Amino acid sequence: MRTDFPDEGQLVASLVAGDRKAFEMLYRRLNAPMVRMCMGLIRNRATAEEVVQDTWVAVLRSIGGFEGRSSLSGWIFAILVNKARTRAQRDGRTISFDGDGDDDSLSAAFDGRGRWKNMPDLWDEMTAERIIAGRSVMEHVNAAIDALPAAQRSVLILRSQQGMEATEVARVLEISEGNVRVLLHRARLAVRKALDALA
């Protein structure tokens, strides 16, 4: 789902006016990815859900001050990151998005001359609807995302699922664009590896 809202200005105006339907729509679109991202930062489901709920309250309280300098979802995720940081600090931890995870999962795939040791598989039946080992491929993908280190997970959610540009992801997470690219690369390779195990 590459979001951005077709008419963000209208949506913001409805939110400012306290329109419940508008909020429900926004909530449906963003709550699950917010919880998924926050779980990576907080590592406790109940606390993560609490932080996301606090974020929503903060979003609705300050929506009147949203100036559209970033996308609405970029603004919301930035608030989420701040809330998560504050919460982690209170619990004596810090959150950092700088390069986590070790080398990518590909290093062993090549011989000394940089050629494939084994030909990559053809994924001709890897579709979203397919059920493998009792779960849909999408559930497998979500499980793979949940297994990623926090920074990779956050980048994948913002970039591939929310469709944000690398620049905006960098701003939300307060890391460099180069770092966003490295993290996205690693995250995709990790999800690819999980899918390849099903192929």
Next chain:
Amino acid sequence: MMSCKEVAEKANAMVDGEVSAWEAMQLKVHLAMCKGCGRFVDQIRTTDELTAAAALDDMMSEADDGRINAILAELNQARHQGG
């Protein structure tokens, strides 16, 4: 000529349209001759599509009136406290 390893390292940037014209040409030349890399790039593309689709799957299952009510109640409370 690029090695398969180099192509694999560039595959994400290529899928995102973030390679230079020169790199794009080198990749094209390699991919025209190498079945393995062609498959790998397809895998990366599929991975990205399925990752995007997984968010949609999440969205469909999310319809939580209880939580929405709790957020709105908390919002009202915060407003009344005038903070």
